[in-house]
Every structure is written in C-alpha cells, then in structure tokens.
Amino acid sequence: MKIDEARNYHKIDAVIVGAGLAGLRAALEVAKSGLSVAVISKVYPTRSHSGGAQGGIAAALANAAEDSLESHMFDTIKGSDYLADQDIIERFVNEALKTVYEFEHMGVPFSRTEDGRINQRPFGGHSSPRACFAQDVTGHVLLHTLYEQCLQHNVLFFNEFQVLSLLVSEDVSRGLVAWDIRNGGLHIFHARAVLLATGGYGRAWKVTSNAHANTGDGVALVLEAGLPLEDMEFVQFHPTGLYKHGILLSEAARGEGAYIINDKGERFMKNYAAAKMELAPRDIVSRSEQTEINEGRGIGGKDYVYLDLRHLGRQKILERLPQVYDLALNYLKVDGIKEPIPIQPTAHYSMGGIPANVRTEVIKDASGTVVRGLYTAGETSCLSLHGANRLGCNSLQDAATFGRLAGIHMTGFCKENGFAPLPAQPLDVAQVKIDRLRQGQGKERHAPIREKLQENMTKYLGVFRNQEDMLKMLVMIKELQERYRQVTVDDRNDAFNLDLIEALELENLLSFSEVIVEGALARRESRGAHFRSDFPKRNDGEWLKHTLAWRRDGKIVLDFSKGVVIYPQYQPQERKY
Amino acid sequence: MAMIELSVKILRYQPGKDEKPHWQVFDIAVEDESTILDVLNEIHWQHDGTLAYRRSCRSSICGSCAMKVNGRNVLACETPIHRFGSKLKIEPLSGFDIIKDLVVDLDPFFAKLKRIRPYLILDKPTPDKEFVQSPAQLEAIGESTLCILCAACSASCPSSWPNQDYLGPAALLKAYRFIFDSRDDGADQRLEIVNDKNGVWRCHTIFNCIEACPKKIKITEYLSRLKVKVVENSL
Numbered sequence: 001m002k003i004d005e006a007r008n009y010h011k012i013d014a015v016i017v018g019a020g021l022a023g024l025r026a027a028l029e030v031a032k033s034g035l036s037v038a039v040i041s042k043v044y045p046t047r048s049h050s051g052g053a054q055g056g057i058a059a060a061l062a063n064a065a066e067d068s069l070e071s072h073m074f075d076t077i078k079g080s081d082y083l084a085d086q087d088i089i090e091r092f093v094n095e096a097l098k099t100v101y102e103f104e105h106m107g108v109p110f111s112r113t114e115d116g117r118i119n120q121r122p123f124g125g126h127s128s129p130r131a132c133f134a135q136d137v138t139g140h141v142l143l144h145t146l147y148e149q150c151l152q153h154n155v156l157f158f159n160e161f162q163v164l165s166l167l168v169s170e171d172v173s174r175g176l177v178a179w180d181i182r183n184g185g186l187h188i189f190h191a192r193a194v195l196l197a198t199g200g201y202g203r204a205w206k207v208t209s210n211a212h213a214n215t216g217d218g219v220a221l222v223l224e225a226g227l228p229l230e231d232m233e234f235v236q237f238h239p240t241g242l243y244k245h246g247i248l249l250s251e252a253a254r255g256e257g258a259y260i261i262n263d264k265g266e267r268f269m270k271n272y273a274a275a276k277m278e279l280a281p282r283d284i285v286s287r288s289e290q291t292e293i294n295e296g297r298g299i300g301g302k303d304y305v306y307l308d309l310r311h312l313g314r315q316k317i318l319e320r321l322p323q324v325y326d327l328a329l330n331y332l333k334v335d336g337i338k339e340p341i342p343i344q345p346t347a348h349y350s351m352g353g354i355p356a357n358v359r360t361e362v363i364k365d366a367s368g369t370v371v372r373g374l375y376t377a378g379e380t381s382c383l384s385l386h387g388a389n390r391l392g393c394n395s396l397q398d399a400a401t402f403g404r405l406a407g408i409h410m411t412g413f414c415k416e417n418g419f420a421p422l423p424a425q426p427l428d429v430a431q432v433k434i435d436r437l438r439q440g441q442g443k444e445r446h447a448p449i450r451e452k453l454q455e456n457m458t459k460y461l462g463v464f465r466n467q468e469d470m471l472k473m474l475v476m477i478k479e480l481q482e483r484y485r486q487v488t489v490d491d492r493n494d495a496f497n498l499d500l501i502e503a504l505e506l507e508n509l510l511s512f513s514e515v516i517v518e519g520a521l522a523r524r525e526s527r528g529a530h531f532r533s534d535f536p537k538r539n540d541g542e543w544l545k546h547t548l549a550w551r552r553d554g555k556i557v558l559d560f561s562k563g564v565v566i567y568p569q570y571q572p573q574e575r576k577y
Numbered sequence: 578m579a580m581i582e583l584s585v586k587i588l589r590y591q592p593g594k595d596e597k598p599h600w601q602v603f604d605i606a607v608e609d610e611s612t613i614l615d616v617l618n619e620i621h622w623q624h625d626g627t628l629a630y631r632r633s634c635r636s637s638i639c640g641s642c643a644m645k646v647n648g649r650n651v652l653a654c655e656t657p658i659h660r661f662g663s664k665l666k667i668e669p670l671s672g673f674d675i676i677k678d679l680v681v682d683l684d685p686f687f688a689k690l691k692r693i694r695p696y697l698i699l700d701k702p703t704p705d706k707e708f709v710q711s712p713a714q715l716e717a718i719g720e721s722t723l724c725i726l727c728a729a730c731s732a733s734c735p736s737s738w739p740n741q742d743y744l745g746p747a748a749l750l751k752a753y754r755f756i757f758d759s760r761d762d763g764a765d766q767r768l769e770i771v772n773d774k775n776g777v778w779r780c781h782t783i784f785n786c787i788e789a790c791p792k793k794i795k796i797t798e799y800l801s802r803l804k805v806k807v808v809e810n811s812l
Contacts, residue, residue: 043631043633043639043641044641044683044687044726046639046640046725046726047631047633047634047639047640047641048639049633049634049639051634051638051639051725052634052636052638052639061706101703101705101706101707104707104708105697105699105703105707105708106696106697107696107697107755107758107760107761109715109718109719109722109758110707110715111712111715112710112711112712112715114712115709116709116710116711116712116714117706117707117709118707134722135719137638137722137723140638140723140725141722144722144724144726145696148690148695148696149696151690151691151695151696152694152695152696182676209636211633211634211635211639212632212633212634212635213633245635247635247636248636323638326637327636327637330637330655330657331612331655445622445626447621447622447623451622489626490625490626490627491626491627491629493591493592493593493594493627494593495591495592495593495629495676495677496629496676496677496678496680497629498621498628498629498630499621499626499627
C-alpha cells in the first residue's frame with residue numbers, strides 16, 4: 001500500500017494522542033522546548049472529556065484550613081485501598097502545588113477566598129478542604145486555559161483524527177497511523193516519542209458519566225501492540241450519576257454539604273461511614289447506595305436514591321453549584337432548590353490502564369522493562385497512583401502533573417534520540433481494519449452489539465460482582481467478538497464517516513472489556529472499587545499486587561508478579577471512614 | 578414513560594454524492610423523555626448509518642453538538658424533544674461550510690479565537706504562590722469563562738453571516754474575558770485588535786447571541802462593555 005508522502009506522512013519530534021488535560025499539558029511542555037509537537041485528537045481539543053470534570057483539583061495549598069503533603073499522601077494511599085504505588089503518590093503530592101500555581105499563572109479563573117487566594121472545598125476521602133475549584137466547572141476552565149496556552153506556543157493540532165495502530169516493534173516506538181475523520185485517508189505520524197493520553201474506558205458500560213469519545217482507544221491499541229495493561233478490573237462507580245442518564249453530578253455538591261437520602265428520608269451513610277458520612281470515598285458511597293437500593297430502600301422501591309441540596313439554599317446552590325443545578329433541571333426537570341435529585345451509581349473513572357513508571361515511560365513487563373519512546377499519562381495510564389479507588393479531585397491533578405512530567409521526559413528523550421525507522425508495511429494493520437468494515441460482506445451492524453455489551457457490563461460488572469455473573473459476561477463478550485467479525489458499515493464513504501468511527505471504537509470496547517472481566521474473575525478478593533460478593537474481604541496475603549494482562553494468540557494472559565510499592569510508614573491497615 | 582411518534586426532517590449533504598443539501602424525513606418512535614441527541618442516535622444506529630453529526634459529552638459542557646432545531650440554535654444533548662412537538666426540523670449551524678450532514682467546518686471559528694491572543698499576557702514576574710484576585714475582580718469575568726466554544730452564538734449572528742472576517746461574538750467574548758482579568762497586562766494589544774470594523778464595531782447589538790447561548794452568557798452586554806473600554810482607552 002502506498003501513501004501520498006507529501007500529504008499523509010508527518011515527521012514530528014513528539015506526537016501526543018489525546019487533547020485532554022494530560023495531552024495538552026505535555027504538549028505545552030514540549031512546545032516550550034522548541035521541539036516540534038503535534039496533538040492528535042478525535043474531537044476538537046476543547047471537546048475533550050477533561051472538561052466534564054467539575055468539582056476541583058487536589059493540592060494541599062492550605063488556603064481554607066491546615067493541610068500538609070503528608071496528609072494528602074496518606075489520604076490517597078488509604079483511598080486506594082493500599083493498591084497504589086507509594087513512590088508515585090509521593091511524586092504526585094510533591095508536584096501538586098506547583099501544578100496548581102502554574103495553572104493560576106496561566107490565567108485559570110479559580111474561585112477565590114475573601115482575601116483573594118485560590119478557594120478550596122472539602123472532597124470525599126480527603127481529610128482537609130483540598131479541592132481547588134472554579135465553581136463546579138473546574139475541568140472546563142483548566143482545559144480551555146491549556147488549549148489557549150497551546151495556541152500561544154504553536155502546538156500543531158490534528159483535530160478529528162482517529163488513531164488506528166501503534167508502530168511499535170522490538171520494544172521501540174516509531175510512530176503511529178491515524179485516520180483523518182474529516183476527509184478520510186490514513187496518515188503516518190513518524191515520531192521520536194509518542195504519548196498516549198486517550199482518557200478512560202467507561203463507555204463499556206451503559207450507565208456511565210463518560211463521553212461518547214471515552215472508548216478506551218489507547219488501552220486497546222496497546223493491547224493490540226502486544227503490550228500489557230494493568231489493573232483493568234478497577235473501575236470507579238461515581239455515587240451521584242443523574243438517574244437514567246448517568247451524567248455526572250459533581251461531588252462538589254456533597255463537598256458543599258449536600259445529603260444523600262433513601263426512601264425513608266434517612267441519611268443512610270450513617271450506617272456505613274459514620275465519621276465521613278456523604279464524604280466517604282466514592283467506592284464506599286456507591287456500594288452503600290447500591291445496598292440501599294438492593295434492600296428495597298431506593299425511592300419508591302426503585303433503583304435510585306436522592307441527592308438533596310435543598311438545605312444549602314438558593315444562593316449557595318446557584319453560586320457554587322450552577323452546573324449541578326442546571327443538569328438536574330434540563331435533563332430530569334427537577335429543581336434542585338426545591339426538590340431532591342434522583343441519582344444512581346454510574347461508571348466513571350478507569351483506575352486501570354497502560355502500565356508506566358514514574359517517568360511516564362510505558363513498561364512491558366512486571367520487572368519494568370521500558371518501551372523506548374512510548375509514554376502515557378492521565379486516565380489512560382496506570383502508574384499506579386489511584387490503586388483500587390481514586391479520590392475525587394485527584395484525577396485533574398494526576399492528568400496535569402503527570403502530563404507535565406511526561407512533556408519534560410519526552411523532551412529529554414527527543415533531544416537524545418533520533419527517529420527510529422518505520423516498519424516495512426506501516427499502514428497494513430490500519431488498512432485492514434478500514435477495508436474489512438467498508439468492503440466486507442458481513443450483515444452485522446455495530447449498534448446492537450455495542451448496546452448488548454454496555455447493558456450487560458452494567459448488569460454483571462457493576463458495583464457488586466460475583467463469579468457466576470462474570471462468567472456469563474465473559475461468554476457473552478466472546479460471542480460479541482465473534483459477531484463483530486461480520487460487522488460492516490452502511491456508510492462506505494470517506495468524509496466524516498461516523499459509522500466507521502463507531503465501528504472501530506466498538507472493536508476497542510470488545511477487546512479491553514475481555515481484560516476487565518478476566519482480571520475481575522481472577523482477583524478473588526474485594527478491594528476499593530472491585531467488590532466481589534463471593535469474596536467480600538480484602539486479602540492482602542494473596543492479592544496485594546497488581547494485575548498485568550496481555551492478549552496472546554487471541555487469549556488473555558494474566559500475571560500477578562508486579563508487587564505494590566509500599567513504604568514502611570504506610571503499611572496496609574483496615575480501611576474505615 | 579411513553580413512546581412518541583416523530584417526523585424528523587434533516588438537512589442532508591454527502592460530499593461527492595450530493596450537489597447541494599437536501600431534506601430527508603425520518604418517521605421514528607422514541608421515548609417521550611428523549612433529547613434531540615437521542616433522536617439522532619436512534620436514526621443513526623437503527624435506521625441510517627450514513628447520518629453524520631458531532632457529539633461527545635452528553636452533558637452540555639463539550640460544545641460538540643450545537644445545531645439548529647426548528648430554527649433555534651441548541652445543544653442537541655441537553656434539548657428535550659417535548660420543547661418542539663412531534664415535528665422536528667434539524668439542520669447544521671448557519672454561516673459555516675457544511676462538511677457533511679450536520680457537521681460544519683469550525684476551523685475558521687477557532688482561528689478567530691487565536692487572533693485575539695486568548696492567553697494571559699504578563700509584564701510582571703509571577704509570584705511564588707497565586708496572584709491575589711478578589712472575589713469581586715473574579716466576578717467581572719466569571720460568567721464569560723463559562724463559554725464552551727460551541728459556536729451557537731456566531732451561527733445566530735446576522736453580522737457574522739455575510740462577513741467571514743468579523744471576529745464574531747465568541748472570540749470577542751474571549752477578548753473581554755482576558756482584558757477584564759485583573760491579572761492581565763495585555764489589554765492594550767487586544768483593544769487594538771478588537772478596535773476594528775471587523776472587531777467590536779461590527780456587533781450591532783442584535784442580541785441573537787444571548788438567545789442562542791446554551792450557557793445563557795450575556796454576550797451582547799460584555800461586547801458593549803468592550804466597546805466602552807475601547808473608547809475609554811483611545812481618549
């Protein structure tokens with residue numbers, strides 16, 4: 001297969017996949033060094049789902065109350081149910097303040113204290129008010145500010161491009177191949193360094209807070225390249241998803257004092273986390289909600305409970321939580337000033353992802369062998385900062401801090417290394433994917449397959465899991481993968497072929513979902529967001545370790561030899577709130 | 578929850594196939610609580626895979642799905658069908674080239690943003706911690722920072738349609754956002770850029786942008802403050 005070299009071949013020092021907070025922060029860092037840097041995104045950058053983050057970005061600024069780096073570190077370790085690597089958390093908390101002050105210097109419109117400093121609010125699992133916020137649109141203002149900074153520093157943008165294959169061989173990254181969504185056609189991006197910052201994989205579930213774009217493309221590409229994924233079974237369910245829609249209602253609501261109540265009007269968190277109540281970590285609040293629902297105390301016996309803002313008063317709601325208020329009003333016709341808002345747990349954050357070290361270099365095995373020139377940051381990565389459960393407002397900080405560090409490390413790498421040669425037939429893998437969908441004779445369509453996957457992931461791989469359900473899911477995924485081989489698209493044209501993109505995304509969903517289920521089946525314990533009704537206790541003796549998973553000869557191979565980095569002063573303890 | 582029958586008329590354009598845009602009607606049944614985006618998904622997933630449109634977050638923050646429904650610019654994801662009755666007419670945003678169906682070329686829109694230097698310009702050193710900014714100083718720009726760049730405002734603006742060089746409401750709002758930021762030192766540069774026949778003076782206070790804005794930002798008002806600032810600055 002030939003390529004139009006003038007138009008479709010790009011030789012760029014650093015290529016970044018994903019235009020969310022991690023990708024843009026890395027791009028900015030590389031651009032400032034004078035190297036060429038391109039951001040490839042399947043949406044316009046400001047459409048990225050970092051903009052959906054609402055409540056805040058964590059840093060122990062101590063602007064609203066006493067706070068310390070040690071406290072932030074311990075809270076994150078405990079929140080992770082001790083699965084996070086503590087060297088990563090140490091680096092994270094040490095960089096967090098700098099990351100926030102830099103954002104402020106870029107012009108981020110943070111909400112302010114009376115004396116004009118960045119305001120901070122309480123958040124689940126944090127022992128001090130640590131979430132630096134801009135009303136309840138923190139992710140939105142961070143994303144837009146970073147995009148504007150990237151414009152200033154002349155980052156190249158390839159908007160509406162879908163990456164179809166990574167060019168990795170002999171443990172060296174050489175670049176990637178992407179499809180031009182707007183015009184059609186494959187492009188080769190030949191790069192010294194590549195960063196994968198493609199966000200989460202929550203679109204495998206029906207009830208999710210994630211955007212349509214969050215189809216885990218990065219993790220699927222890595223799996224396809226013969227590299228492992230880490231801890232994929234750990235997926236956070238956010239306790240305050242808007243009923244039926246799954247849309248996020250910020251934890252900021254509870255940070256500002258909102259209650260969660262059941263059918264009897266009880267603040268039931270008193271029975272599950274008496275000290276922290278609604279501000280216990282998300283895994284615990286979601287499980288408590290689901291327990292209330294399962295035991296018949298959902299509203300009217302149904303599958304939802306209430307988020308109650310009413311006692312906060314009109315002024316506080318409209319000043320601090322305008323987005324939460326508007327979402328409930330627009331989507332459910334519920335006026336949060338006067339009525340409680342129906343909520344349910346919603347698939348939200350992917351703790352698992354592409355394994356990498358503290359330098360954000362992608363690794364290919366339990367001993368940490370680096371894939372040269374390949375980096376990852378943000379939700380798609382698994383460093384592991386969040387372990388089995390992420391604390392609210394740590395994700396924006398994660399994406400920004402490790403995005404910045406990735407930019408620094410990539411810059412250093414690009415200055416010391418040339419362009420590794422491309423493989424002989426770089427387009428082949430991508431071309432086959434496109435041709436099969438557009439020229440095939442199969443009669444399956446992508447939509448019903450995706451619908452079945454999502455419905456059943458919500459049913460069988462939710463807040464509570466057990467072996468029987470997960471085995472059913474595994475069989476179903478294999479059937480759906482088989483059906484996928486017969487998928488073709490209605491739209492056979494080049495320009496803005498949404499049909500084609502959705503079909504390609506479905507292949508990714510089906511691929512990594514199998515890893516999620518295999519990991520969840522193998523992990524016979526309950527830790528953080530992974531709760532097994534048939535193994536309801538955390539088992540540090542056997543399971544204080546990470547899950548690595550490869551696809552080899554069509555089968556998922558698991559490895560549990562990657563240990564957790566634990567410092568002597570932070571030994572695992574019982575986790576109570 | 579009940580099902581409702583809808584007649585959905587969509588402006589279609591497939592490049593390389595259609596000479597010009599044309600209407601196509603889909604008769605479908607959806608749940609009565611559906612949004613416009615649900616309707617488009619239903620058509621795309623169940624009836625005609627060739628339909629193209631943009632969407633991502635579903636929660637009115639990403640700005641992908643601005644389009645014209647029964648003559649009004651809206652975000653498809655947050656707009657319930659019950660606002661319109663049983664007949665829907667869906668077309669792409671006006672004033673932009675159509676790439677395909679409901680997908681328009683927004684590159685010129687984003688290029689205008691860059692023209693007003695949309696970043697904090699500082700001629701003072703940065704402090705060790707944050708700049709001090711009072712709640713009142715933040716309040717001056719607060720609402721303007723909620724813009725999601727969906728382009729609904731530009732597409733509703735009669736001053737924008739005939740003149741591709743006009744900066745348009747979104748870029749001018751962004752200029753306002755930085756000029757009135759207490760931390761910024763770049764007001765003079767930006768005021769010079771917007772003090773142009775294709776800058777603030779092309780805004781004829783028609784107020785369509787306010788009506789179109791899904792974030793209810795009082796754009797016309799901010800542009801008027803910008804005009805005052807330009808005049809003050811040139812005295």
